[in-house]
Amino acid sequence: xxxxxxxxxxxxxxxxxxxxxxxxxxxxxxxxxxxxxxxxxxxxxxxxxxxxxxxxxxxxxxxxxxxxxxxxxxxxxxxxxxxxxxxxxxxxxxxxxxxxxxxxxxxxxxxxxxxxxxxxxxxxxxxxxxxxxxxxxxxxxxxxxxxxxxxxxxxxxxxxxxxxxxxxxxxxxxxxxxxxxxxxxxxxxxxxxxxxxxxxxxxxxxxxxxxxxxxxxxxxxxxxxxxxxxxxxxxxxxxxxxxxxxxxxxxxxxxxxxxxxxxxxxxxxxxxxxxxxxxxxxxxxxxxxxxxxxxxxxxxxxxxxxxxxxxxxxxxxxxxxxxxxxxxxxxxxxxxxxxxxxxxxxxxxxxxxxxxxxxxxxxxxxxxxxxxxxxxxxxxxxxxxxxxxxxxxxxxxxxxxxxxxxxxxxxxxxxxx
Numbered sequence: 001x002x003x004x005x006x007x008x009x010x011x012x013x014x015x016x017x018x019x020x021x022x023x024x025x026x027x028x029x030x031x032x033x034x035x036x037x038x039x040x041x042x043x044x045x046x047x048x049x050x051x052x053x054x055x056x057x058x059x060x061x062x063x064x065x066x067x068x069x070x071x072x073x074x075x076x077x078x079x080x081x082x083x084x085x086x087x088x089x090x091x092x093x094x095x096x097x098x099x100x101x102x103x104x105x106x107x108x109x110x111x112x113x114x115x116x117x118x119x120x121x122x123x124x125x126x127x128x129x130x131x132x133x134x135x136x137x138x139x140x141x142x143x144x145x146x147x148x149x150x151x152x153x154x155x156x157x158x159x160x161x162x163x164x165x166x167x168x169x170x171x172x173x174x175x176x177x178x179x180x181x182x183x184x185x186x187x188x189x190x191x192x193x194x195x196x197x198x199x200x201x202x203x204x205x206x207x208x209x210x211x212x213x214x215x216x217x218x219x220x221x222x223x224x225x226x227x228x229x230x231x232x233x234x235x236x237x238x239x240x241x242x243x244x245x246x247x248x249x250x251x252x253x254x255x256x257x258x259x260x261x262x263x264x265x266x267x268x269x270x271x272x273x274x275x276x277x278x279x280x281x282x283x284x285x286x287x288x289x290x291x292x293x294x295x296x297x298x299x300x301x302x303x304x305x306x307x308x309x310x311x312x313x314x315x316x317x318x319x320x321x322x323x324x325x326x327x328x329x330x331x332x333x334x335x336x337x338x339x340x341x342x343x344x345x346x347x348x349x350x351x352x353x354x355x356x357x358x359x360x361x362x363x364x365x366x367x368x369x370x371x372x373x374x375x376x377x378x379x380x381x382x383x384x385x386x387x388x389x390x391x392x393x394x395x396x397x398x399x400x401x402x403x404x405x406x407x408x409x410x411x412x413x414x415x416x417x
């Protein structure tokens with residue numbers, strides 16, 4: 001009489017798994033089949049891990065022996081992320097109520113990521129309904145057939161949206177409460193540093209995150225073939241440019257009797273770049289270099305304040321905005337956008353730049369003005385680049401004679417997105 005085969009243990013699987021990494025991979029053969037088999041094996045092991053985790057979390061002695069939550073134990077002892085640990089526990093708790101989903105995973109029709117999303121949705125809906133007094137313990141809370149059809153068609157990332165829609169359909173009250181809780185959790189912490197920089201730390205709910213990404217999208221795209229900035233740098237520049245445009249537009253509510261704006265205080269010697277002059281003072285930002293003062297003053301409202309020998313204010317002149325509205329309209333009509341060779345930024349994304357700065361005697365007229373985007377305006381001032389118009393009207397640029405650090409356009413291309 002033949003004895004029934006013994007069930008494989010986790011130790012047997014571990015022993016086999018330990019031998020696999022030592023086997024060489026032959027790049028000459030077709031590897032797709034092996035990848036699919038390995039992925040299905042991993043999915044099945046994930047399912048088994050989740051089943052054991054569910055039973056483990058329900059053991060009465062767990063609290064006494066571990067002294068922490070099941071999720072924390074899995075994170076620490078099994079080296080999992082928080083999401084992976086809670087996903088395993090959700091599958092372990094819900095899989096018995098999801099027979100079709102389990103069968104689809106076993107057949108290789110969906111992955112463990114799909115099953116985890118189905119289980120988390122089922123668990124969330126169940127907990128919300130029970131909190132509302134609806135008895136649903138031990139019974140399914142969702143129809144597997146339609147959601148499985150979506151799982152078979154969509155990637156895990158796309159399927160996450162499907163499950164979110166299902167959650168809203170099954171439990172609109174709970175979904176609304178969760179949405180309100182996320183909105184109430186928004187925060188933005190601003191930490192000034194000694195060097196005038198500002199560290200940001202924050203968290204936005206889906207609505208806030210979508211609003212920020214939508215607002216920054218047109219400002220963070222590449223400005224031409226020479227724009228080799230990585231995405232994170234472009235988004236940082238985009239945030240600054242977006243804020244500056246908002247201040248220039250005057251759409252913010254008045255504070256202290258006037259619209260908010262950047263305020264830079266500088267002496268005439270600093271503005272003209274005289275040797276030995278002090279830095280400019282950016283309100284809420286600290287000292288800034290002469291080149292930055294000149295860039296900010298290139299297209300800004302300038303107020304003259306005269307000080308006596310004892311630093312007492314003796315005269316305050318009227319605010320002068322350069323250039324005026326008529327000149328701006330003509331400038332936009334002529335240049336259409338940033339004139340830096342190779343740049344395609346349209347006119348609404350540009351500032352007026354004096355080819356010869358007005359502090360050095362340059363005139364504020366069309367002959368001495370061009371439109372430059374935020375990045376190239378910085379290059380022309382802080383970066384040390386020169387831009388000039390030839391006799392036939394073409395624009396040419398000349399790189400700086402010395403390196404000015406990261407503001408130079410000569411940036412390493414790197415594997416940037």
